[in-house]
Amino acid sequence: MMEPLRFFRWLLLIAACCAASLAQAQDSSGYALPPGQEADFTAVLDNRSDSVTVFDYGGRGLIRIIDFPSLPEQGRMFNRVVALIERIGAPRSRVMNNEELAQFIRSVGKNESTFAYGNDFLVSELVVFFNLADMGNVRLNPEEIALRQTLLDSRWIVERTGFFQAVKPQAVILSIPQESSGGGGPLVSALARKTILMHEISHAAYYTDPLYANYCRHFWRNVLSDEQRTAFRKFLSSSSYNPDNEEMMINETQAYLLYTPDQRAFNARLVGLRERDVEALRARFFAEYPQAPLAELRR
Secondary structure (H helix, E strand, C coil): CCHHHHHHHHHHHHHHHHHHHHHHHHHCCCCCCCEEECCCCCHHHHHCCCEEEEEECCCCCCCEEEEECCCHHHHHHHHHHHHHHCCCCCCCCCCCCCCHHHHHHCCCCCCCCCCCCCCCEEHHHHHHHHHHHHHCCCCCCCCHHHHHHHHHHHHEEEEECCCEECCCCCCCCEEEECECCCCCCCCEEHHHHHHHHHHHHHHHHHHHHHHHHHHHHHHHHHHHHHHHHHHHHHHCCCCEEECCCHHHHHHHHHHHHCCCCCCCCCHHHHHHCCCCHHHHHHHHHHHHHCCCCCCHHCC
8 A cells, every 4th residue: 555645745746747737728729928027007098009918017026017908808817716716606616607696797797808808817816716727627718828828927826736825925917908999899988098007906905914904994984984894885786786795895995996087887876875975985095105106197
């Protein structure tokens, strides 16, 4: 009989070989993300391209932005992650296959393009996604494989003993779409693109700046009233965010309240509050934390 320790090592070796074989079998499309180029907010916002572009934001090594030429391409890379990490009603212990994902997206009244207009994920969350996909033998699409490969190439994640591990768990991947006139798909106006970029960068600030995150937590718990917290929970849950995830509620509230200037995406009526109360909350937030991100863009 094989000794327990040797048997365990043998299982790990098989798992590693299987994971590598699966990755090689899946990665046959030639789709790949380009190297990152350093850019500030204005450079990212002004980028115009019919191919995917990657930016390392503002010289900060923990924030990377993927700028997609279209919403469908962005959705193919991130919709499965969105469902796993963020959406109410989606399984948390496994990754959905293509048919399940399409059905779930339809069930919440969305499609591949509109399930999420922008994205923000910690590398630690992406590692969970890729490991669960491997464990469930879920065949990833070319865009998802390209995301995994760019994280491996950057050494933000590594593969050890058949599992993906985060080297930089607090690093953040953001995504935004290019402007679009519609053409049978959703319209992405100049204001919408700016709003998505601001919104997602505010999430990155929350993840990577402990002082900012702590102030947001203080603001949520000590400045917002019970009624206002309830209003934001209801507003966010209407978009399938989990209202029981307190950290998500805080992060999304700061992003919508302060960094979502497009009235179609956020306004006082949508959240069920009075306009003067929303404006008062914004004014108090910035007065008490003047070093908040994107200060030059405050409205």
